[in-house]
Amino acid sequence: MLSLVLAMSLSATPDTADVLRLGEPLPRLVLPTLAGQPIDVGAAQGKPTLLIQFASW
Amino acid sequence: MPVWHEAAKPFVERGELQILGLVQEQHPDRAELYAQWRGFDFPILWDPFNLTRSKAVPIVFGVDANGNVVKRMDVRRAEEELRSLIAMEPAESRERRDPWPGLGPEQGPEGARPFERALSESLSSGSPPTDRAMAAFQAAAGDSAHSLFQWGVALRLRHDSPARQPGDFQASLDAWLGALMQDPGQYIWRRRIQQWGPRLDKPYSFYDWVDQARADLLARGEEPRAVYVPLSGSERANGTQEIPLAEGQPVHPDPNGKVPVDEGKSVEVSTAIALHTGVADSRVREPFGTARVHVWLRPVGEAKFEPEGGELELWIEVPKGWNVKHQRLTAKLHPSGVASFDFEVRPPAPVLGPPGEGPPPDPGPPEVHLRAFYPVCLGESGECTYLSQPHVLTFPSPPPRGGDSDED
Numbered sequence: 530m531l532s533l534v535l536a537m538s539l540s541a542t543p544d545t546a547d548v549l550r551l552g553e554p555l556p557r558l559v560l561p562t563l564a565g566q567p568i569d570v571g572a573a574q575g576k577p578t579l580l581i582q583f584a585s586w
Numbered sequence: 587m588p589v590w591h592e593a594a595k596p597f598v599e600r601g602e603l604q605i606l607g608l609v610q611e612q613h614p615d616r617a618e619l620y621a622q623w624r625g626f627d628f629p630i631l632w633d634p635f636n637l638t639r640s641k642a643v644p645i646v647f648g649v650d651a652n653g654n655v656v657k658r659m660d661v662r663r664a665e666e667e668l669r670s671l672i673a674m675e676p677a678e679s680r681e682r683r684d685p686w687p688g689l690g691p692e693q694g695p696e697g698a699r700p701f702e703r704a705l706s707e708s709l710s711s712g713s714p715p716t717d718r719a720m721a722a723f724q725a726a727a728g729d730s731a732h733s734l735f736q737w738g739v740a741l742r743l744r745h746d747s748p749a750r751q752p753g754d755f756q757a758s759l760d761a762w763l764g765a766l767m768q769d770p771g772q773y774i775w776r777r778r779i780q781q782w783g784p785r786l787d788k789p790y791s792f793y794d795w796v797d798q799a800r801a802d803l804l805a806r807g808e809e810p811r812a813v814y815v816p817l818s819g820s821e822r823a824n825g826t827q828e829i830p831l832a833e834g835q836p837v838h839p840d841p842n843g844k845v846p847v848d849e850g851k852s853v854e855v856s857t858a859i860a861l862h863t864g865v866a867d868s869r870v871r872e873p874f875g876t877a878r879v880h881v882w883l884r885p886v887g888e889a890k891f892e893p894e895g896g897e898l899e900l901w902i903e904v905p906k907g908w909n910v911k912h913q914r915l916t917a918k919l920h921p922s923g924v925a926s927f928d929f930e931v932r933p934p935a936p937v938l939g940p941p942g943e944g945p946p947p948d949p950g951p952p953e954v955h956l957r958a959f960y961p962v963c964l965g966e967s968g969e970c971t972y973l974s975q976p977h978v979l980t981f982p983s984p985p986p987r988g989g990d991s992d993e994d
Binding site: 554580 | 611619630648656657680684
């Protein structure tokens, strides 16, 4: 059973739900800043954070 | 966005709050110019592949001090919402999910699966996706609508780089449309097409702010951040409900067919057609074929354009009954030496037969005939001449529609 779950987790594409979810901790997700520096989204800890998803348009 | 920035400023200055931005945009340099113009002084992450899976922007969350997403913030009560977030007792720390196993730095790009390795490389290198990454994106494109969208992003990244291959941009538009057909409520994907699409399909102008931003920054004594990929006319254009009816009485640039044809193909003519995204919606009554057409003229090898030798022009012939506003266009010549045009076409509304009769016969895929005219020199000491080149645009068929989830 464990090997089946492991195989599924390795072969399946990630689920289709939003990765940023209300009521859950920030995920492990490393993205580059606009200047190219990698930052983990979940590193936003230690004080409250305003997380703004936007586009310049 | 500017509203949140202003409202949050006093709290940030008192050390009570931090801001993290995340842009859902293909080109980071444009977002960087926007941030400079608006004076955003917080870190902004770039998510061109839509790894957050968000379906629209803006979305603003409040996150407590332990990293838990606790509020969807309402801009109408921005200051009150911020006070409430800061006053909130943080929820206990919990284990964080890993939505993209293998993408994080723990595994390292070499330890990851090919697809995650491709994502890592494409996001972190600042250079176009490698052949290995492109192969991984393509291999995964059939797995889900999301993977198909990401294949389109990779193709467009390569299109904007020196590694560009013919057909990259059309293939990216096709991938994005294919993804949207499966999930019409995904507005990040829809906007990616509309950015280059027809005005009839634009909710607003995407990049009309760029010139104002540059002017304001120069007036402030700042050097505006560079925008590396030239903006197309479509990206600056506003939305409209007006059909692009023909204007004026255009004169053919070569009515007697005297301009020699560029038999040696000293210039590559490439095109891409951004269809109206209404094809993904069962309830939108926009005829198939309404599109923004992008045309590039790229000198090949030693060849280069010589603007003093005449105009770079395009003559457009659409099928009977179709609309095009200007049949004769003059190119924009970019510093890279590439010339570009973009224009819109709209087919006639479909003719409905009497009740009980079948639909009229399919006329087949529509064709738009183009002829480019250009002054070109073949190398430093080579001959300069004025040539023309015909090109036929064949419209892509729309990919099959997915579920009926176009409720957004």
